[in-house]
Amino acid sequence: xxxxxxxxxxxxxxxxxxxxxxxxxxxxxxxxxxxxxxxxxxxxxxxxxxxxxxxxxxxxxxxxxxxxxxxxxxxxxxxxxxxxxxxxxxxxxxxxxxxxxxxxxxxxxxxxxxxxxxxxxxxxxxxxxxxxxxxxxxxxxxxxxxxxxxxxxxxxxxxxxxxxxxxxxxxxxxxxxxxxxxxxxxxxxxxxxxxxxxxxxxxxxxxxxxxxxxxxxxxxxxx
Amino acid sequence: xxxxxxxxxxxxxxxxxxxxxxxxxxxxxxxxxxxxxxxxxxxxxxxxxxxxxxxxxxxxxxxxxxxxxxxxxxxxxxxxxxxxxxxxxxxxxxxxxxxxxxxxxxxxxxxxxxxxxxxxxxxxxxxxxxxxxxxxxxxxxxxxxxxxxxxxxxxxxxxxxxxxxxxxxxxxxxxxxxxxxxxxxxxxxxxxxxxxxxxxxxxxxxxxxxxxxxxxxxxxxxx
DNA sequence: TAGGATTCCTAACACTGTTAGCCCCCGAAC
DNA sequence: GTTCGGGGGCTAACAGTGTTAGGAATCCTA
Numbered sequence: 001x002x003x004x005x006x007x008x009x010x011x012x013x014x015x016x017x018x019x020x021x022x023x024x025x026x027x028x029x030x031x032x033x034x035x036x037x038x039x040x041x042x043x044x045x046x047x048x049x050x051x052x053x054x055x056x057x058x059x060x061x062x063x064x065x066x067x068x069x070x071x072x073x074x075x076x077x078x079x080x081x082x083x084x085x086x087x088x089x090x091x092x093x094x095x096x097x098x099x100x101x102x103x104x105x106x107x108x109x110x111x112x113x114x115x116x117x118x119x120x121x122x123x124x125x126x127x128x129x130x131x132x133x134x135x136x137x138x139x140x141x142x143x144x145x146x147x148x149x150x151x152x153x154x155x156x157x158x159x160x161x162x163x164x165x166x167x168x169x170x171x172x173x174x175x176x177x178x179x180x181x182x183x184x185x186x187x188x189x190x191x192x193x194x195x196x197x198x199x200x201x202x203x204x205x206x207x208x209x210x211x212x213x214x215x216x217x218x219x220x221x222x223x
Numbered sequence: 224x225x226x227x228x229x230x231x232x233x234x235x236x237x238x239x240x241x242x243x244x245x246x247x248x249x250x251x252x253x254x255x256x257x258x259x260x261x262x263x264x265x266x267x268x269x270x271x272x273x274x275x276x277x278x279x280x281x282x283x284x285x286x287x288x289x290x291x292x293x294x295x296x297x298x299x300x301x302x303x304x305x306x307x308x309x310x311x312x313x314x315x316x317x318x319x320x321x322x323x324x325x326x327x328x329x330x331x332x333x334x335x336x337x338x339x340x341x342x343x344x345x346x347x348x349x350x351x352x353x354x355x356x357x358x359x360x361x362x363x364x365x366x367x368x369x370x371x372x373x374x375x376x377x378x379x380x381x382x383x384x385x386x387x388x389x390x391x392x393x394x395x396x397x398x399x400x401x402x403x404x405x406x407x408x409x410x411x412x413x414x415x416x417x418x419x420x421x422x423x424x425x426x427x428x429x430x431x432x433x434x435x436x437x438x439x440x441x442x443x444x445x446x
Numbered sequence: 447t448a449g450g451a452t453t454c455c456t457a458a459c460a461c462t463g464t465t466a467g468c469c470c471c472c473g474a475a476c
Numbered sequence: 477g478t479t480c481g482g483g484g485g486c487t488a489a490c491a492g493t494g495t496t497a498g499g500a501a502t503c504c505t506a
Contacts, residue, residue: 008504031338047455048495058494115254117330117503118407120274127408135410157422160362163414174397175390176455184341186348187358191386198420199380202376207430229481270486272465281463340466 016054019044020068023061028106032062032114062110062123069107070133073100085205086148087205094201096170101176102194112173113180125183141165152167154208171204172197239277242267243291246284251329254286255337285333292330293356296323300363309371310428316364317424318393324399325417335396349413363396364388377431387431393429395420 022043026035037058041048055061076099081093101108109136116124128135145168148154157163175207177198183190245266249258260281264271278284299322303315324331334357339347351358368391369384371377380386398420406413 022436031340050454052495053453069325079237102232109338112401112404113336113337114339115404116407117254119404121408125408128410132410138411158415159418159422162412163419166401166411166414166419167426168421169400170397170401171394171427172397173401174393177400178335178389178393178396181335181338182344184339184344186345187355188361188389191382191383191389193356195382196386196389196415197334197393199382199386200393200427203390203395203430205426205430206433207426207428210429275464276484445487
């Protein structure tokens, strides 16, 4: 038989989860701006101040949502990272990113399209632990690039693995970001963003790998 | 001797220009959100409602600023488009975009990082003439891609010139956009964005052109 | 059942973009 | 020079926003 204290705790946790769920659909439907604290409170069935007993402020609530989605992205990237062939692995990770962006536009906007003031970013960083999902996403990408360099599937470039990791990230990011911002503009004859984004990632990887002997050859040389 | 009417008109035009100039520095310093209409009015030296006699609303003011900066970007892209060699031309245009983004971060944020609601985008589109600088930027990029396809410097891909143009745009956009959004985050060991962005553009162009005979060879074949 | 703590709501504050209404001042006509 | 007209610009207010203070109601404990 749980103590009343525990029961209360659980009730609070349940409501906290309900808030996050409601916030997610609200952000998805009305965007970050349109999802106001009062509307969120209405949807949850309480008053606005209650939200502040669960989250420090609106930015904090957004951060929690981001963290949840970063965990999802991390899962997808971990799955992609299981591929053996270094280039396939990188391609898979980029595609996971693209897929994530297209399937969760609101979360993508929150994580990668919303400019936070630098001070805020530093605060977020201060609250991060070493196994933060967002950090782990970059770490796993960087590690895969490093492995590709090691196995000579990519050429060494000035800037080391970070430069290539960030370039690859940019490749996956660029097209879907453009589409997310300007995709509704009828003045550009937009092509399907998934295909275009993949096209760019493939071209970049092909461009890099063309400057260096293929992995197969390297292997043969080693053998 | 100008009529009093004309004098008034000129005074109004002058203030309109002053408002735009003040808005530009204000947006650059405090971001889109932090630049409020009242602060802008203070800086100009009038009250907030006066701004509404020059611009329909805040979004309208932003659009005017965007248009000015789009004209700048168009100039840079026109300059880059003078290159003869198709790939150099595309590379130059991508670099012009990158340079523009890095030199005018606030304007870049306005034009390519700020999500407008779709309805707003459609309104903007409705107000555009055929020689709108933003449209012209895309048109010139697309035309350069088309020329590169024509001269077999790029391979034909499903999606036509639009797909490739958008992919190239994404390549130039991706890295600088990421940097603009997350560049202040201390958790990622950022490499200089200019170099990384160029690296990506070069790799993508190399990747595409590697799949097709080089321009020189094509020329030789023709001859 | 009385006490005490906790939880939650109403009301308010400091902002935001935006608009209504009034006043004043400048230019023009007599 | 005086008076009139009208447009420009101001103050004040409205409907929102995120956020907080204070009191009421509720529920568990003694």
